[in-house]
Amino acid sequence: MHNICIYIHIERERERQTDRERDSRLYIYRYIYWLSIFIYPYLHLQLSIVAKTKNMGFFKTESMVYKPVKEVDLGPESSEFYLRANVKAPRMAGILVKVFAWFLESRIFGTLLLYILKGNNLIHKLIRDAELEEPPIYTPLHPFEDLKEQDVKCIESDLSGPEQVRLAIDCLPVSLEKPLNGSNLPFYRWTISDYSKAYSSGEITPLVVAERFIAAVHESSSPPLQMSFFINYTAEDILSQAKESTLRYEKGAPISVLDGVPIAIKDEIDCMPYPTTGGTKWLHKQRPCTDDASCVKRLRLCGAILVGKTNMHELGAGTSGINPHYGAARNPYDPSRITGGSSSGSAALVAAGLCPAALGVDGGGSVRIPASLCGVVGLKPTFGRIPHSGVLPLNWTVGMVGILAGSIEDAFIVYAAMSGESPFHQSSMLPKLNLPKLNGTTPVNIKLAKSVEWFNDCSDDIRTCCDDALQKLHKHHGWKTVEVTIPEIEVMRLAHYLTIGSECSTSLSSYLQKLNFAELGWDARVALAVYGAFSGKEYIKAQQIRNRQMQFHKKIFAQADVIVAPTTGVTAYSILDDALNTGELDYVNGAALVRYSISGNFLGFPAVTVPVGYDKSGLPIGLQFIGRPWTEATLIHIAFAMQALCTSVYKKPEVFYDLLKNN
Structure with a gap:
């Protein structure tokens, strides 16, 4: 009887092991399947683009030729086409993110996959291979201009x-001084001024x-x-x-x-x-x-x-x-x-x-x-x-x-x-600081x-x-x-x-x-x-x-x-x-x-x-x-x-x- 119980126990363990192995294989197959669904459209579309390219080079892609800025119409009736976000990527989390990361970090598959990803998200066409005449600007620094803003107080830049x-x-505005028991609004967050008033009054x-x-x-x-x-x-x-x-x-x-x-x-x-x-x-x-x-x-x-x-x-x-x-x-x-x-x-x-x-x-x-x-x-x-x-x-x-x-x-x-x-703006470049007079009139x-x-x-x-x-x-x-x-x-x-x-x-x-x-x-x-x-x-x-x-x-x-x-x-x-x-x-x-x-x-x-x-x-x-x-x-x-x-x-x-x- 004891041997029979041991035998049954061993057989059940074998069945469980077989089930676990089968489940593991199913998981792997599922992840490979979903990953293939993710990768295949990129590869297919990339190869389609290659096939349509005149030069027929394996890594040759279409490129955008941009008109000079002065020729681009910015009016409401402009013929410029609005291109919606061209995102080619399914949502991934859990094990799928791990598998995807492993592929990207692979020297062989990662290089190819990243190339395909960039191509199908139009980075090659719209950025890398684009033809445009404007020189690059590397930092978005702007010279200070006195734009004569309405209802402002201009202050010195070296104040504490x-x-x-x-x-x-x-x-x-003085009207912002609300009582600490709340306001007549359906919902109100306490402001910095509310904290200061509460402290100064000794209420808290x-x-x-x-x-x-x-x-x-x-x-x-x-x-x-x-x-x-x-x-x-x-x-x-x-x-x-x-x-x-x-x-x-x-x-x-x-x-x-x-x-x-x-x-x-x-x-x-x-x-x-x-x-x-x-x-x-x-x-x-x-x-x-x-x-x-x-x-x-x-x-x-x-x-x-x-x-x-x-x-x-x-x-x-x-x-x-x-x-x-x-x-x-x-x-x-x-x-x-x-x-x-x-x-x-x-x-x-x-x-x-x-x-x-x-x-x-x-x-x-x-x-x-x-x-x-x-x-x-x-x-x-x-x-x-x-x-x-x-x-x-x-x-x-x-x-x-x-x-x-x-x-x-x-x-x-x-x-x-x-x-x-700021280290970006020193001496003569340092911009003035204008403070808006919110207690004045609304700009017109x-x-x-x-x-x-x-x-x-x-x-x-x-x-x-x-x-x-x-x-x-x-x-x-x-x-x-x-x-x-x-x-x-x-x-x-x-x-x-x-x-x-x-x-x-x-x-x-x-x-x-x-x-x-x-x-x-x-x-x-x-x-x-x-x-x-x-x-x-x-x-x-x-x-x-x-x-x-x-x-x-x-x-x-x-x-x-x-x-x-x-x-x-x-x-x-x-x-x-x-x-x-x-x-x-x-x-x-x-x-x-x-x-x-x-x-x-x-x-x-x-x-x-x-x-x-x-x-x-x-x-x-x-x-x-x-x-x-x-x-x-x-x-x-x-x-x-x-x-x-x-x-x-x-x-x-x-x-x-x-x-x-x-x-």
Whole structure:
């Protein structure tokens, strides 16, 4: 009997082993099948292009011949064809991302696959092999022009942060002084001014706010929420700063309106005593943080409580905000949805009420995208306006420190605190700093440039909501829309992607030589493999495209004050379980998210997004204004006017903390 039992047990184990082997084979076959489905269309289309090419060379492709800029019509009746994003890639996550990364990192298959990928996403045709006469422009620096902005206060450029903040406060309307028991609006986020008034009146102290903040972060980080706002924060450091601020208020000597106000820093910006990880598990080991970044120093000198380093998409190499190392930053309006990236944690914690403002870095919409998806304000200044020292050099010519805030007034205050001398603009080149007088009259005769086909290339909910917001501006302020054509937008997106990828790959090259790739997230491995495949020729051609777009936009800004567009093409989409451990590749949604952000980075223009409504699922929608270089004051004026017309529809997020509420 005993032997029979053993025999039965052995046979069952054999059956289980056979089942496991069969399941393993099925998994492998399935992955190869799906990968073949992914690769075959590329190979087939590439070979089709080769067959149609006159020269019939194996690697010969069609190329675009661009007309000189002066011959391109930018009017509303232009014959220029609007090319929608040509993204050839299915969504992948889990084991599929791993298999794809292995293929890309293979010397033989990777080289061929990357060539096919670039060809089928039109990089060869529109960039590498393109014929164009414009010389390259490598850095989007703009000479300062006094554009005579309306209703501004021009200040000296060598003032301290607290002095600039004081002048900014003088520009805010007195009507903003709301009682701390709330307002008559359906939903209202406490502002920096509210914090300062509460502290000055003695109704609450920075120390109490810090204690509530730490408790809220702990709750939001734990099940069932697991919002993953932060990569690193230290209760002891937060409480220490709060105690010092409380003492200053008790003595009646706060440094500025920012004294005691919690502000978070994206983990791409140096802020002591925290390591700067860039969303990785390894970068801080090779690049230790030894000092505050310039922008952080200016906030610290204003008395702000720097509450830690926020979560971000690893190396800023994605737009979802899903980080396999530190968790997926979740959207406070619906925790099952993405925040957008790469400044994901900064946007989410502002939306959730934990901070009135936070810092991000915008290299491809990385401030404006999450701001829009999370229903907050996102401000990206002109390239070179805010000192960039102490920021991870992931990209040199497209990245810019930006601000995420609950209101345009708070974004304005933080902008005033951080603006200062930049290494890009010294001596006679240093631009003036204009502060918008929001307590004055609303600017008149503002002209908004709208490229209709581009504007409408978004979901129906976004298009309707943004059109309605524009109509409000027309009705209440008499501002006019000027219809224009912005040509070659998809070409600009590809050129920007090529630029940011090349710069990221180059900036990390010395670190990657020492790195065990097992420490990288799988989606980041794919991104770095693609980035490393770009050639010097492709990079230079992309900078020629940059020159063309500079000239196109200069012509548009000659007839309009700003360009208006939705901030994203889609609202926040769902976080799927298979992406949590590996990240995900979703280039279709990614292209929709960055569709309206590129010119701000590639061309160095200032831009701001303002929440203007919600889709049918209650997810936020943002409207974006892109301005001429150095016209942040005009953008803030316009955003303030837009915000005033939309505050009555703002909704409270599902996850929200009220740190000033008297219990």
